[in-house]
Amino acid sequence: MSSIETTSAAPIERPGLARRMAAFMYEGVLLFGVVFVAGYFFSAMTQQRHAMQGQHALQAFLFAVLGIYFAWFWSRGGQTVAMKAWHIRVVDRQGLALSQARALARYVLSYLWFVPALLSAWAAGLHSTGAIMGALLAGIAAYALLALLLPQKQFLHDVLCGTQLITQLPVKRERKHALKNAR
Template sequence: MRRLAAFTYEGVLLFGVLMLAGWLYSTLTQMKDARIGVTGLQLFLLVVLAIYFVWFWSHGGQTVAMRAWHVRLVDGQGRPVGQTRALGRFVLAWLWFAPALATAHFAGLHGPAIFGVLLAGVLGYAALARLHPQRQFWHDAVCGTRLITWRPQRPVAKAEATSSSTA
């Protein structure tokens, strides 16, 4: 449940990140009509997402939402993840959305129906983790990564350090 909570919180945070990136793209390209240049905007936003996730995963193993929910990404041996593995995980993580988006596209769905199909697809993909022996998501199993519970160590207060060193 903690992973899904982090996933949901990540969505809220990314709404702001993508909104700002979309505004920047439309301003720099002087995009006046939302129907013209939408493919360029979509590719730009995909690159922004890739940079966001790959950078955070390869620099500390935690995005902002993962830090809030005490979740960390590590490799199979518990070591930090490099940029190549993080990029591979980003690409394969689209398995959360790809089947639902393809279904919505080929069924010709629009508006709220797309949200319903996406929600069902995401929940179905999350449920598949219950089939894995370590309850991992399938993109983590393929990439050799895993999510762990990780809480940073509290710094020792000066008063505690002084009293323990004099004792």
């Protein structure tokens, strides 16, 4: 499965911003489980006794685990679980599957969703959780709206690493179709 599965004359359909954001939110819910299991594994392996003990090592470990998660799914089929649920697939500019290197580059560049807002909160001296979360949510909204100004309404990290999100509807299986017609 190295290229986009489309009918011969069908143009590439791109998902709208609302659907991409819904997939983004669903991905966050699913990642809660991944982060929970990885954090538990890390604390068991390092015999962590306190939440602040090894905090930076845990953050680096979770960054690596999430990188493996996304690079694995994006380079093997182009869809995470949330992307499958919302019929979204990531491909390169030519419509081909991502290499692991491009998938990793997309993962690293996807932190553009968060880093500018967090740096702004740090520069403004924000310390309360509410203020930091507010800055983070405002940054995420600004980043999402930036897509409306970019070519083909892509996210900035997709433009920078040469990828694009497309609509990937499930392929109908002939067997199910044949069973329906037999009745």
